[in-house]
Amino acid sequence: MKVMNLLENLEFHNRNPYAEPLYVDSEGRVLRFTLKPGESIREHQGHDSPFYVVVLRGTGVFAGGDGKEQKLGPDSLVIFGPHESHHVRAGKEELVFVGFLHGAEGNVTGMVGGKLGREQKS
Numbered sequence: 555m556k557v558m559n560l561l562e563n564l565e566f567h568n569r570n571p572y573a574e575p576l577y578v579d580s581e582g583r584v585l586r587f588t589l590k591p592g593e594s595i596r597e598h599q600g601h602d603s604p605f606y607v608v609v610l611r612g613t614g615v616f617a618g619g620d621g622k623e624q625k626l627g628p629d630s631l632v633i634f635g636p637h638e639s640h641h642v643r644a645g646k647e648e649l650v651f652v653g654f655l656h657g658a659e660g661n662v663t664g665m666v667g668g669k670l671g672r673e674q675k676s
Contacts, residue, residue, distance in 0.1 A: 560610055560652055564588055571595050571644075573653075582656040589614065589644035597641040600634050603655045607632040612649035616642050 558576065564586075565572055571589040578584075582603070589595070589612075597617075607616070613627040619638040625645070626632065634640045642649075 560586060561650065564648075564650060566590055566648065571642075576652070582654065585653045585655075587642075587649075587651050587653060589642070589649040591644055591646050591648060593649075594643040595641055597639055600636060600638045600640060601655055602636055603657050604636055605634040605638075605640070606654040607634070608652050608654075610650045610652060612647045613645040614642055614649040614651070615645070616640070 556577065560576075565574060566588045571587060571593050574586045574588070576584045576586050587595070609626055609628055609630040609632070611628060613625060615623045615625050616632050617623040618634055618640050642651075
C-alpha cells in the first residue's frame with residue numbers, strides 16, 4: 555500500500571501552473587496540479603485515457619470539449635473523455651487538484667516514478 559497526504563508540500567511555480575507527477579507506472583499516472591490565482595492551463599487535447607480530476611483546494615473554471623465552462627471547488631469530480639479538449643483557469647485563490655490517467659500512452663512497463671514512487675523505494 556502506498557499513502558500520501560495530497561495537500562502537504564505543495565509546490566507552486568512563479569510563471570506557470572505546475573503538474574507534479576506523484577505516481578507513474580505502466581498502468582497510469584497520478585499528477586498533482588497547482589495553479590496560482592488567475593493562472594490557466596491552455597486548451598489542449600487529452601490522452602488516450604479518460605482524465606479524472608478531483609479538486610482539493612480553491613476554485614477554478616473547467617471546460618471540456620463542448621467549451622462550456624463550469625466553476626468548481628473542493629470535492630468536485632471532473633471526467634474528461636479520451637482525447638477530449640479541455641482547459642482550466644484558477645479563480646481568485648490558489649487551485650490544487652489531482653488528475654488520474656489510466657493506461658496513458660508513454661508509460662513504461664517495469665518503471666515506477668513520481669514523488670510517491672521514489673519515496674516508497676527508499
